[in-house]
Each structure stands twice: as C-alpha cells, then as structure tokens.
Amino acid sequence: MKKIAVLTSGGDAPGMNAAIRAVVLAAQQHQLTIIGFKYGYNGLIDNENIQLGRHNIDGIIQRGGTILKSARCAQMHTTLGLKQAATTLIKEKIDALIVIGGDGSFNGLLALKAYWQGQIIGIPGTIDNDVDGTDHTIGFATAVNTAIDAIDKIRDTANAFERIFIIELMGRHSGHITFNVGVACAAEQVLSFENFSVDSTEETLKQLSTDILHSQKNRHNSYLIVIAENLWPGGATELAKQLKKIANIDITACILGYIQRGGSPVAKDRILATKLGVAAVQAVLEGKTNLMIGEQNAEISFIPLEQAVKHLKCVSPSLVEAQENILAITSNHSKC
Ligand code: F6P
DSSP states (O other): OOEEEEEEOSSOOTTHHHHHHHHHHHHHHTTOEEEEESTTHHHHHTTOEEEOOHHHHTTOTTOOSOTTOOOOOGGGGSHHHHHHHHHHHHHTTOSEEEEEEOHHHHHHHHHHTTTOOSEEEEEEBOTTOOBTTSSOOBTHHHHHHHHHHHHHHHHHHHHHHTOEEEEEEOOTTOOHHHHHHHHHTTOSEEEOTTTOOGGGHHHHHHHHHHHHHHHHHHHOSOEEEEEETTTSTTHHHHHHHHHHHHHOOOEEEEEOGGGGTOSOOOHHHHHHHHHHHHHHHHHHHTTOOSEEEEEETTEEEEEEHHHHHHSBOOOOHHHHHHHHHTSSSOOOOOOO
C-alpha cells in the first residue's frame, strides 16, 4: 500500500483547497495513506505533517487560501535543506510527493530528485497562470474575476469624476492577469511585458500623455490604464507621478494587490483543481513520476517537470494583438 504526501507551496491560490480535497478523496478511494506537510516545503524540512482524512476536507472546496498553509522556502535552494527534506520523506516512508504550486515550487521538486528517489508530481496552482504545459493554472480564473469586479467598481468612480486611474495588477513577471483583465474591463490602455520594454519608457510616456490628453479633450470620461506589477520602474505610483510631471495630468494610482489572491474559488478553478487532484493520484498509482499534471484542450496532460519550468507560458498572442489593435500605443516589443 502506497503512502502519498501532499503540500502547497509558493503564493496561495483559490482552488488549492479543492485540489487537496480531490487528492485526499482519490487516495482514500484507492486505500492509499495520505499525509499533508504544512507551511510548504518548510513543513517537509521540519517534518510538520498531518494525517489527512475526510474530516480535514469537509467544507473546504469553497474556501480560498490553503488548509495546509503555504510559504516560500529559501532552504530548498540549499543542499542542507534538500537533504533534510529527503530525510523526512524517507523517515515517513513516503512513496510519492504531490506539490501544488507554481514553477518555483516545481524547481524545488526537481532539486529534490538528487536526494530522494520517490515519485514526484506537480499540480499547477498559482494565480499568475505562467506555467507552461497547462492552459490554465488553479487560481487564475478566480483572480481575474476578482480583479474585474474591483475594476468595474473603480470605473464607476472614474466615470463619476471623469478621472484617470492606473491600476496595478499581480502576475509576477507575466501579463496573463493584466491582459485578460484589461480586455475584460475595456481598459483604455494595457501595459504589460508583452507590449512594453523598459527601453521604450520615454516613448511610452509620450504616447500615453498624448492619448490621455486627446481623450480628455474629446470625450470627458473615465480613462483606465491597467499595468502589470514589476513592469514600470517604481510601479503605478511612479508612472502616475511621471505623467503628472511631463503633461500635468492628474492620475490616481491604485494597487489591487493581495485581494487578487484570496476569496472563494470560482467554478472553473474548483473543477480544474478537482480534475487535476484526481489525475495526480491516478498518475501515482500508475507509477508515473517527474510530471506536472495539467489540462490542455480539455484533456489531462502529463508534462515532464523540466519542460513545465523551462519557459514562462506566454500570454495568448491573439489576445495581445486584439488589445494592441484598439490601443493608441503601438508596440513592437512582443516577446511571444
Ligand atoms: O505568484 C503569486 C504572486 O501573488 C505574484 O502575482 C506576486 O508577484 C507574488 O506572488 C507576491 O509574492 P509574495 O506573496 O511573496 O509577496
């Protein structure tokens, strides 16, 4: 009888609980023992684990965050940390480790291979949607809906005051959230890694100010710029200051921040998480290892972990193109 361990790692994402639930139910269905390590890889290093059963997973499918807690773990970048993690897995007689997280968490799994020979399986869970080999990651759909809801509300104020807003969105170094939310909120401008490079800061400032002034003259209405975090040096606040300085434009900067990571998962994330959790346990039973379980074109996909972490997944070029076609700014910096 196999013994499986599961942990959640990196930024929490709505739907992680649904994935844990599915892993536990599938494991029980096949009479496997299932334990959870707490606090991401830290719990593996310190051997903080709990036996998981039905009582742990009742009523969690609708909850954001993760019942196992999560963390970033610097020790997984050290030989000592990796050896300690392997020691725990050997001591606890774990046959397979399932990690729900993003590419950083999968790199941790890959590094562990040098010290532990059990089965390793990744489930993509991050709001950023930047993991290659799956159409969507768990949490992305909810984060996009949360941001849309918030920006629709900001739009009301922007309309009432005929005000300009710059709204900064999460996504680490990818523009999946920014582009999807920008399109869905009919943002006047979308600035992200896919259509902007720091070399064109001056040019972008000029184009933005020209467009805003033109729009103010003709339309007298709201004007929303959505911008990816980590894109503009100094972020949304600095961009607002620079536009004020060069063109005397009053802009309110708004950083949506962590509300994008929390909240009850939408249907899409609950269902995706459930499918991937069940498929992960199935993969363990079939003796598979070194894989990320994803979903592509509505089919479960089995992607070698090395491949999943090789590149950040690009934002759909057709979405970028569609947005570019309705923007005043023309960009030639597409990286996809
Ligand atoms: O990966 C999820 C994410 O929320 C990113 O969008 C963001 O850049 C990062 O995590 C923030 O990390 P932390 O939780 O360590 O502040």
